[in-house]
Amino acid sequence: DIVMTQSPDSLAVSLGERATINCKSSQSVLYSSNNKNYLAWYQQKPGQPPKLLIYWASTRESGVPDRFSGSGSGTDFTLTISSLQAEDVAVYYCQQYYNTSSYTFGQGTKLEIK
Amino acid sequence: EVQLVESGGGLVQPGGSLRLSCAASGFTFSSYAMNWVRQAPGKGLEWVSAISGTGISAYYADSVKGRFTISRDNSKNTLYLQMNSLRAEDTAVYYCAKKGGGMDVWGKGTTVTVSS
Secondary structure: OOOEEEEOOEEEEOOOOOEEEEEEEOOOOEEOOOOEEOEEEEEEOOOOOOEEEEEOOOEEOOOOOOOEEEEEEOOEEEEEEOOOOHHHOEEEEEEEOOOOOOOEEOOOEEEEEO | OOEEEEEOOEEEOOOOOEEEEEEEEOOOHHHOOEEEEEEOOOOOEEEEEEEOOOOOOEEEOOOOOOOEEEEEEOOOOEEEEEEOOOOHHHOEEEEEEEEEOEEEEEOOOEEEEEOO
């Protein structure tokens, strides 16, 4: 199975500042035939299901604010929130969907306000 | 409106069985692979199982292989998860999720508690 490792486990950022979450996969999730990275980012607030933010590593889901962006390729990926808002407090997960027989999530990163 | 609604959760004894359902609406159900994802209390997300749009191909996490069976009825726009030989560690909220690029639609989840 592809193991997804996020860093840090928790993060405290001041309102209006940048938040950066990293995700590393144990093997490449870049599919060479279409040059797409099979990597998604989700946001989960307490008591709610996860919400898809980013797919193909850098494509923002419809309706997601443009302060959220994804980058990276191969095995190393980053979710960036350019200017943290109070409503962004949540747990964030990366997920690979390259291996169709076993999708795996990172352990999650808890984002709080400093 | 695209919607997924899970049902069938509850309290079950260790070794028991339960069948979860996920009713889909607002999209062409048979065109999309579907997933079950669970979340134990206070823990992260764990992918459990996936099934292709036709239902021909199914995949399972090692933790549930041989005990859980995913299926779908495209005529009823419904996804299922048959869970047998349940263990305490299967206690979780179970979500169904539609696969687009990533999992783009999620239900609110149904809670399964395995306890004597």
